[in-house]
């Protein structure tokens with residue numbers, strides 16, 4: 001039996017991922033991902049979309065589909081009140097050509113065999129269907145279950161069967177420096193009162209500085225990009 005607060009907790013996490021605050025050390029990548037996804041979702045045609053969210057424990061990007069959403073199915077290895085099907089992305093229990101859109105954000109990092117998951121996702125998409133994906137590139141280990149980090153080339157190799165593929169860094173190397181420094185300092189702030197203090201002082205300062213430099217477009221280099229967003233069409 002799940003606790004009564006679970007849905008509330010999940011929707012709080014969902015909202016924080018979609019609309020991160022400056023006090024969040026992941027602000028730069030999360031904000032950028034929302035903007036990139038918003039622009040991609042506008043290009044997807046049709047209404048009443050059938051969508052699968054692989055690793056869909058929180059579903060931060062579901063609201064971006066608004067009233068174009070038909071069916072939304074979430075699969076994950078972990079049961080939450082938002083998960084419809086307990087299944088691995090490497091072995092999807094759905095028929096071929098089923099989904100208009102498959103979302104797989106920050107989950108390829110966990111698959112023991114990412115290429116197998118790519119094949120399953122490809123099979124489950126309708127022809128012309130879209131995979132919206134994000135993966136970590138230059139980032140610390142957030143959980144021991146994480147297995148991989150992806151370069152631009154690694155993403156292309158993993159998704160080589162897709163007809164078209166767009167890979168966009170969520171921040172340049174410059175913004176990546178501010179994000180990585182922020183995560184590094186945040187994770188070494190051990191005591192909770194110090195962490196709180198960090199989150200309302202240094203963290204927003206680093207986020208604002210990184211954001212301003214990204215906006216100024218000073219660098220296009222993505223060698224140290226912290227995360228990539230991906231749009232792939234079957």
Ligand SMILES: C[S@@+](CC[C@H](N)C(=O)[O-])C[C@H]1O[C@@H](n2cnc3c(N)ncnc32)[C@H](O)[C@@H]1O
Nearest residue numbers: 055057058076077078087088089105106107110
């Ligand atoms: C970092 S969370 C990302 C959650 C969400 N997609 C997001 O972007 O906020 C990774 C999720 O992937 C799930 N996961 C890990 N391995 C998986 C697998 N083999 N198949 C499906 N989901 C998996 C985890 O349980 C977790 O919910």
